[in-house]
Amino acid sequence: MTGFGVEVRDLTARYGSTTALDGVSFDLRPGVITGLLGRNGSGKTTFLSVLAAFRRRNGGTVLVDGEDPWENPRVMGGTCLIRESGDVILDEAITENLAFLEQRRPTFDRATAEALLDRFELDPAKRPDRLSRGQRSAFGVVVGIATRAPLTLLDEVHLGMDAPARYAFYDALLADWIEHPRTIVLSSHLIGEVERLLEDVVVIDRGTVLAAADATTLREQGRTVTGPVDAVEAFVAGRRVVARQTLGRTAQATVIGTEPDDEARARAAGLELGAVGLQDLFVHLTDRGAGEPAAALTPQESR
Numbered sequence: 001m002t003g004f005g006v007e008v009r010d011l012t013a014r015y016g017s018t019t020a021l022d023g024v025s026f027d028l029r030p031g032v033i034t035g036l037l038g039r040n041g042s043g044k045t046t047f048l049s050v051l052a053a054f055r056r057r058n059g060g061t062v063l064v065d066g067e068d069p070w071e072n073p074r075v076m077g078g079t080c081l082i083r084e085s086g087d088v089i090l091d092e093a094i095t096e097n098l099a100f101l102e103q104r105r106p107t108f109d110r111a112t113a114e115a116l117l118d119r120f121e122l123d124p125a126k127r128p129d130r131l132s133r134g135q136r137s138a139f140g141v142v143v144g145i146a147t148r149a150p151l152t153l154l155d156e157v158h159l160g161m162d163a164p165a166r167y168a169f170y171d172a173l174l175a176d177w178i179e180h181p182r183t184i185v186l187s188s189h190l191i192g193e194v195e196r197l198l199e200d201v202v203v204i205d206r207g208t209v210l211a212a213a214d215a216t217t218l219r220e221q222g223r224t225v226t227g228p229v230d231a232v233e234a235f236v237a238g239r240r241v242v243a244r245q246t247l248g249r250t251a252q253a254t255v256i257g258t259e260p261d262d263e264a265r266a267r268a269a270g271l272e273l274g275a276v277g278l279q280d281l282f283v284h285l286t287d288r289g290a291g292e293p294a295a296a297l298t299p300q301e302s303r
């Protein structure tokens, strides 16, 4: 199984007079973990809800594994959306939830679920509505991973989980995906934490797509330059600097855009060049300053 591919063209979704998605187009590659990044209210949950056929779109085309997901039992049966609330039966014990999933989901793996319950120290006799917020999120994670759906959509599932639990989640997700590759969409604000998991990235803002590309291509949209403070400042002079750090006499600056002679200049000045971090790029792309439109970068052309 390599997972479902997704094709989205001109997708529009509205809530009354609010346009949550405004002509969105991009693809999700099958078998790949894609990060869905966007600021609050940018349309991430709406997009994932349309993909999972939890809500109807107002316009455009969505194809999941080649078919419209709306009222499509085959596609819906292969799609698992876990939201912050966990998307589980709240007033039935965890064991009952597992039994239900085992019946309903042909790809659900009970042994994996039980191993993950142990890892997150969740008592199978407890009902999800009697768990703490972080524990309930962890149970959502258990369900999301163990269901092994060909299209797994994880919408801010880590909310309320403490750092050790989140890192256990990232490790478990990656390990399970390596063993059983499938299409996973991970929406998160903790970009620095999830960056290493992401092969592709989609950035949405105010219901439109700002970037959709593989993470390597996106990181090459800029540079981090590290070295002696004066040399770094000379290198970045006149360029768009989106982050700066100084430690004693050493500085690191992140610039957007690359120049053909960057390598040669860096070498001559004794500077180290690296790719830009997704977090810095995201802040740059979605920074509206005092109400200005989002910064223009067009990495989606690389698709």
Ligand SMILES: Nc1ncnc2c1ncn2[C@@H]1O[C@H](COP(=O)(O)OP(=O)(O)OP(=O)(O)O)[C@@H](O)[C@H]1O
Pocket: 015, 018, 019, 020, 038, 039, 040, 041, 042, 043, 044, 045, 046, 047
């Ligand atoms: N049920 C609703 N009724 C009316 N407007 C809604 C509803 N749900 C979402 N919206 C609006 O649609 C837009 C997109 O919301 P959405 O929940 O998709 O964003 P998000 O990117 O998931 O945000 P967050 O990161 O804060 O969870 C926002 O402007 C939001 O106010």
